[in-house]
Amino acid sequence: MEPFARLGEVLRTQGYAVTAAVLEDGADRMARAGVTPAVVGPVAERTMWSPSPTVRRVAHLNPGLMYLQMRRALTRHAKALAEGLAPLLLGDAVVVSGLPTARLVPLLQARGVPARLALMAPLTPHPTGTSAWSHPFTELLPRAVEVPRQRLLWWMTTGLSAALAREVARRLPGATPWSAGRATPRLGPGATRPTPGAPPTAAPTAYLPLLATSAALDASPSPGVHQVGWWADPAPVDPLPPELADHLERHPGSVLLALGSMPADRPDQLVDRLAEVARRTGRPVVMQIPGARTGARGTVFVVGEVDHRALLPRVVAVAHHGGAGTTHAATAAGLPQVVVPHLGDQAHFARQVHRAGVGPAPLRPVLATARTVADRLEQALADPAYGRRARAAAQLMASEDGLGATAQIVREMAAGAPAG
Structure with a gap:
């Protein structure tokens, strides 16, 4: 819609x-x-x-x-x-x-x-x-x-x-x-x-x-x-909530985790699972989880619906589920991506992210553990080729x-x- x-x-x-x-x-x-x-x-x-x-x-x-x-x-x-x-x-x-x-x-x-x-x-x-x-x-x-x-x-x-x-x-x-x-x-x-x-x-x-x-x-x-x-x-870009903007200012180099399709009985359970990803990467993390309790938890900040055009330029990489909107938004922002597809066309966009060279191979949901997601994120950030190709893809999107x-x-x- x-x-x-x-x-x-x-x-x-x-x-x-x-x-x-x-x-x-x-x-x-x-x-x-x-x-x-x-x-x-x-x-x-x-x-x-x-x-x-x-x-x-x-x-x-x-x-x-x-x-x-x-x-x-x-x-x-x-x-x-x-x-x-x-x-x-x-x-x-x-x-x-x-x-x-x-x-x-x-x-x-x-x-x-x-x-x-x-x-x-x-x-x-x-x-x-x-x-x-x-x-x-x-x-x-x-x-x-x-x-x-x-x-x-x-x-x-x-x-x-x-x-x-x-x-x-x-x-x-x-x-x-x-x-x-x-x-x-x-x-x-x-x-x-x-x-x-x-x-x-x-x-x-x-x-x-x-x-x-x-x-x-x-x-x-x-x-x-x-x-x-x-x-x-x-539409005009909606600014970030002041608390989130302040958190990102104090924690540069943050990674966005927007794995909203990962199965969880309650949103806060997903927060706990992704907190282990944050711990393994050793990086500050923003988690976008609709329905979860928002706010800072140490170097982790949990947020619900925000404008990706305001958030993505403030992070260095993103792990997401491969929806058409999120994938295009991350590509337009020139970010390396890690994709864990679950449903529908998400598997397609996960493959295309890898084929375009803007992220490593996608993770199947059954293989998506805190360790494997953290490893993929480190791979995406450690290899400068992903960043170069991501910026080139963003330039192409900007011309469309x-x-x-x-x-x-x-x-x-x-x-x-x-x-x-």
Whole structure:
């Protein structure tokens, strides 16, 4: 949701009337960006996850189980979500969709609505280049096997929104519910744009999906996407809390530990685990752990939500879980990184950090102990090559304007749309 709040803020400042379809817990963030929130469903925890804590806990341990429980949850809420979404799609509008509503894109394009899918990770198939579906083992497979494997994963991922697309299609004139649930955003260069207002066609004509990642991390994305660059936060930088700023002043050379995905029954238990990492490195540490008790504990400072643009320039390295936002923020700050991926696209960004030379090899969660994380951090700081490559990657990111490039695409889409 955060990247779309940033896009909405930029489009609003350029004079567009921007409405964001959000779940209940996303409304405040959109409102702060000056974007009109349209709440279409309950909070994300209810909409996308099982109501059973046990099922959620087990699903976090296995990508396949996570996919099944998310698909079941989204299917259960599809009718209610469609009731809120469909009226927003009946007017004259340009639509930029995230992955949770991917199957709406071909449905809208078939009706002549200018619509694009925006991805925060390279989830599209690309066996010989950058793809979140690649893995050191599968890269050894022949292309005859790897190509259909990646296509299947792409189809399954966009299929999370299949039930929603069918329900929305039932509420849009001229749409076909059966095909809406089966069509996936089609990839490939040379796609043509539909004629606004034209009757539905038998097969949707796709714009290329937008890939909001930096070339510093994804140097070889699929030719079937349009890489625009990372959507950096356009808002003014929020200053650090005075206590944290003072702590960093008194403890130069601090390391940031933002391993928020490491399993822990309580946030303060994670603080205790990471304190051992701090002890082993012998360096001052900032721990970013939402929900934990904040404040200084000797040379360790625990903090919750802070602006990374203010914090990262004050530390010398960062260990994190590999989320798209954290990885791009650390890369933009020119910092060596250690990544311990857990879920989703985190494994992809962990590999790309290592391949870009801005950090050592990632740690699997089962191998992430206080000793191994501390050893990786010392490796990242001891080898000056990591720092040099990190600064070069930051310079490349500074030359990109992902939000500006996306806004230009929206302008081009709007130029061919009906008035309004």
